[in-house]
Amino acid sequence: MQKLRVDCFGISLDGYSAGPNQSLDNPLGVGGTGMVEWFFATRTFRRMHNPESRGTAGLVNVPDHVFGPEDGEAGIDEDFAARGVENIGAWIMGRNMFGPVRGEWVNDDWKGWWGNNPPFHGDVFVLTHYARAPLAMEGGTTFHFVTDGIEAALERAKAAANGADVRLGGGVATIRAYLRAGLVDQLHLAQSPVLLGSGESLFNGLDLPSLGYRCIERVPSPKTTHVVLARS
Numbered sequence: 001m002q003k004l005r006v007d008c009f010g011i012s013l014d015g016y017s018a019g020p021n022q023s024l025d026n027p028l029g030v031g032g033t034g035m036v037e038w039f040f041a042t043r044t045f046r047r048m049h050n051p052e053s054r055g056t057a058g059l060v061n062v063p064d065h066v067f068g069p070e071d072g073e074a075g076i077d078e079d080f081a082a083r084g085v086e087n088i089g090a091w092i093m094g095r096n097m098f099g100p101v102r103g104e105w106v107n108d109d110w111k112g113w114w115g116n117n118p119p120f121h122g123d124v125f126v127l128t129h130y131a132r133a134p135l136a137m138e139g140g141t142t143f144h145f146v147t148d149g150i151e152a153a154l155e156r157a158k159a160a161a162n163g164a165d166v167r168l169g170g171g172v173a174t175i176r177a178y179l180r181a182g183l184v185d186q187l188h189l190a191q192s193p194v195l196l197g198s199g200e201s202l203f204n205g206l207d208l209p210s211l212g213y214r215c216i217e218r219v220p221s222p223k224t225t226h227v228v229l230a231r232s
Contacts, residue, residue: 002158003165003185004092006175007084010035011189016199017172022100027113034194038223043072044081048119076221080188089161091124092153094174098126098143105132112143123160125153127174150177172200182211187229 010028011017012035019029026032039045072078095101101110112118117138124143132145146153157166168178178184189202208229217228 002161002163004154004168004178004183005084005088005165006168006170006184006187006189008036008039008081009170009175009187009189011191011202012194012196012199013191014195014197015201015203016196017170017175017202018200019196020198022096024100027100029196029199031194031196032199035190035192038077038190038192038221039081041073042078042081043074044078044085046072048085049114076219076226077223080190080219080226084167084188087164088122088167089164090122090157091120091167091169092150092157092174093124093126093169094171095126095128096171096173097169098128104130108132108135111135111137117141123157124169125157125160127153150174150181150183154178154183172202176202176206179206179208179211179213182231185231187213189227189229190224191227192224 009017010032017035019026019032022029028035098112099110118124118141121140122142124141126143126145127150128145128147130145131147134145135143137143144156146156154166168175168184175184175187179187212232213229214232215227216230217226219226
C-alpha cells in the first residue's frame with residue numbers, strides 16, 4: 001500500500017521546524033540550519049548534493065567541506081537518511097519550501113533552491129495558489145504546480161509514483177495541513193539540540209493522539225534523536 005511519508009524532518013528542542021525570517025541567506029529561517037547539521041555528513045546527503053548539482057541559494061549556509069569527495073559517514077544518522085529515500089516515487093512540497101517568492105509568478109526565473117540538478121530526480125508537486133507551467137530540470141526532476149489543494153496534489157503524486165511511496169518534503173505549514181487531514185502515514189523527525197526561540201511550530205494546536213498518531217521508534221545518535229510517528 002502506498003504511503004505518504006515525512007522523512008528526515010528537523011525539529012528543535014522547543015518545537016520549531018523553521019526559524020524566523022526566511023530569506024535567500026537563511027532558507028530555513030535564522031538558526032534553522034542547526035536542525036539539519038546531522039544530515040550533512042551522511043553518505044545519503046553527499047550523494048544527493050554533490051558539487052556539480054549544488055544549488056546556489058538554499059545550501060549557502062552549508063560548510064563547503066560537506067560537499068567533498070568523501071563517501072560520507074555511516075552509522076545511525078546515515079541509516080535514517082537512507083531510509084528516507086527508499087521506495088520514494090514522487091514528492092510533495094509547499095511553495096515555501098520551493099522558494100521565497102510570494103504572490104503571482106512574475107516570471108520563471110526562480111527554479112528552486114537546488115540549482116539546475118535538484119536532488120529529487122522525479123516528479124515534485126508544489127502546492128501554490130498561482131498557476132505555473134511544469135518546470136523540467138536536469139537529472140529527471142520536474143516541478144508541477146498544483147492549485148487545487150492538498151488532496152489533489154496527493155492524488156497526482158501517488159499516480160506519478162507508480163506504486164511507490166510519496167515523500168512530503170515540507171515546509172511546516174504544508175506538513176501541518178496534511179497531518180490535520182490525517183493523510184500522513186508516517187512521520188520521521190530528527191530532534192536536534194538547538195533552541196530557536198521563535199519561528200514555525202510543527203505541532204502547536206495539533207492533537208496527534210486524537211488524529212491517530214503514536215510513537216513507534218526512538219533512536220538517539222550523537223548529533224540528534226530520531227523519532228518516528230505512525231498513524232494507526
